Amino acid sequence: MIQFSNVNKSFSGDFWKEKKQVLKNLSFEINPGSLCGFLGANGAGKTTSIKGLLGFISFDSGDVRFDSSMGNDMRAIRSNIGYFPERPYFYPGMTGRAFSRYLGSLQGLSGNDLEGQIKKWSKRLNIEYALDQKIRGYSKGMLQRLGFVTCLIHRPKLVILDEPLSGLDPLGRKEFKDILLELNNDGVTIFFSSHIISDVEEISDSLVVIKDGSTFFSGFKKNLLKQETAKSVGIIFQASQNIDLENIQKIDDDYSRINIPFELKEEVLETLLSKGAKIEDLRVERQTLEEIIYNSRGVTS
Amino acid sequence: MKNLVLISKQTFLEIYQSKILMNVLFIAIGLLLVTAVTAEFSYGVADKVALDVGLGFLSLSLVGISIFMGASLINSEIENRTLYMIISRPVSRSYFFIGKMLGLSGILLVNTIGLSIVVFGLYGFLGGGYHYLIPWSLLFIYLESLIILLCVTFFSLISNRALTVLITITLFITGHGIEGVKSTSLYVNRGVVKVFVDIYSKYLLNLEKLNIKNFVLYDGLLESSFLYSTLAYSLVWIAFFLMSSLLVFNKKDFS
Numbered sequence: 176m177i178q179f180s181n182v183n184k185s186f187s188g189d190f191w192k193e194k195k196q197v198l199k200n201l202s203f204e205i206n207p208g209s210l211c212g213f214l215g216a217n218g219a220g221k222t223t224s225i226k227g228l229l230g231f232i233s234f235d236s237g238d239v240r241f242d243s244s245m246g247n248d249m250r251a252i253r254s255n256i257g258y259f260p261e262r263p264y265f266y267p268g269m270t271g272r273a274f275s276r277y278l279g280s281l282q283g284l285s286g287n288d289l290e291g292q293i294k295k296w297s298k299r300l301n302i303e304y305a306l307d308q309k310i311r312g313y314s315k316g317m318l319q320r321l322g323f324v325t326c327l328i329h330r331p332k333l334v335i336l337d338e339p340l341s342g343l344d345p346l347g348r349k350e351f352k353d354i355l356l357e358l359n360n361d362g363v364t365i366f367f368s369s370h371i372i373s374d375v376e377e378i379s380d381s382l383v384v385i386k387d388g389s390t391f392f393s394g395f396k397k398n399l400l401k402q403e404t405a406k407s408v409g410i411i412f413q414a415s416q417n418i419d420l421e422n423i424q425k426i427d428d429d430y431s432r433i434n435i436p437f438e439l440k441e442e443v444l445e446t447l448l449s450k451g452a453k454i455e456d457l458r459v460e461r462q463t464l465e466e467i468i469y470n471s472r473g474v475t476s
Numbered sequence: 477m478k479n480l481v482l483i484s485k486q487t488f489l490e491i492y493q494s495k496i497l498m499n500v501l502f503i504a505i506g507l508l509l510v511t512a513v514t515a516e517f518s519y520g521v522a523d524k525v526a527l528d529v530g531l532g533f534l535s536l537s538l539v540g541i542s543i544f545m546g547a548s549l550i551n552s553e554i555e556n557r558t559l560y561m562i563i564s565r566p567v568s569r570s571y572f573f574i575g576k577m578l579g580l581s582g583i584l585l586v587n588t589i590g591l592s593i594v595v596f597g598l599y600g601f602l603g604g605g606y607h608y609l610i611p612w613s614l615l616f617i618y619l620e621s622l623i624i625l626l627c628v629t630f631f632s633l634i635s636n637r638a639l640t641v642l643i644t645i646t647l648f649i650t651g652h653g654i655e656g657v658k659s660t661s662l663y664v665n666r667g668v669v670k671v672f673v674d675i676y677s678k679y680l681l682n683l684e685k686l687n688i689k690n691f692v693l694y695d696g697l698l699e700s701s702f703l704y705s706t707l708a709y710s711l712v713w714i715a716f717f718l719m720s721s722l723l724v725f726n727k728k729d730f731s
Contacts, residue, residue, distance in 0.1 A: 186731065223731070226730070226731060229560075229563075229564050230563070231560060231563070231564075231729070231730040231731070232729040232730060232731050233727075233729060250566045250568070251566070253564065253565055253566045253567075254565070254566040256564065258560075258564040260557065260560050260561070262557075263561070264556055264557040264558045264559075264560060264561055265558065265561070266486075266490060266558060268490060268493050269490075277482065277486055278561060278562075278565065280478075280482050281479050281482060281483075281562065281565045281566070281567055282565055282566065283478075283566070325561070
């Protein structure tokens, strides 16, 4: 659906200052129909990538290509994109309905189709009751919901979301996640950035992880988990005699615990059983995506 | 094309809601007061005074709106990032820019019509007659405001708001004052000044060319070739500032 190839971008605050390279040979691919999470620390280059993707900024070098099903020119491509910025921006003097109509009309919707789509999505996102209020009176959560309505009313094939879940309460986050999953089940490709890794892990099937402007990982989530996860086994046991194994931790007078690499499980279990230990609990432990990303490489801050 | 109309309409309504057109009311009251006071010592030409003051107010009102609304018209969209919501849709940057300009031009047009009705209503009431240069005068005042609008918008894309307003006001004053400099001894006696003023008045923004108010007031005559060449002059400057602005706007990074 989208292919980034060796994309570079530098910024300079003032012309006499040295340029700071934000994106460094960034390359990744998003497959059609995927629900792809875009992860990285603050300042890693997520928003810059999305801004370049949508043409708000130009890249210094590199190439961004859209699938031919999206259209042949930028106008056609944009009519198939639903974009939701990090903090949605509105005209405060307009009502939610007027704003939705305005943006829907810019996408070529009109008449009953436009009204129907506004009604459908505002109802789905629980903002229908406030559509006739001026936007300046909306709370942050209401703005997020209205922004999401305007992102979806034109039935986009590709939805690009920049931190869509930030600022939402747990209930709101669940609603948004459910909608993303529904859309994805209907064949919509979703590309969303976040630094809330647990949310990304929960709903995405593929991931793009960037670190300092470069690709750290791009592909299916399960591949990252398989690739990066060192499985381990935790055993809690009761021993009547001293057992000569490394990494045994005393829990209390009766119980001890040992964590071992998955490959050594049979060997350690044999040792424990031969020494008369009673196994109280045994479980295979796998790192979560959050642990991989936080602990292994320090991708997020 | 439909999107261009939508953006223009939205811009027009947004500015309209800011109650900027209330200035017509204030200017009308001001004009009535000034005319009432000056009529006492205008020796039977109160209509001319009303017309002179009225056209002056109209010109200043349009230029004021152009400068102060134009300086933030595109900049506020960039700063508030509402621009993101529009140009992420099938709307080209050029259409967005032109749409915004047309929206504010519409406000200027409504302002021109509203104030013209007030000015010429008063002029007619005081016994003033029709002169064939009146529509031309109004057209040139309107075109001048468009030039100033595009000028201020161009500078707003490459500079900050305060500097933009300052540069545009300077260009407006210089553009009107440059012909007046020619009658000073400085111009006559200093070769360098003469060369500079001649170059400026010929090749840079000479807004005095659009000022035909005196011909209207004193029943002067102007050849149609002059009127059409002035019209062409205005359109060239409008095209110049529009093209320059589009060139910058289309290349600008909205980071």
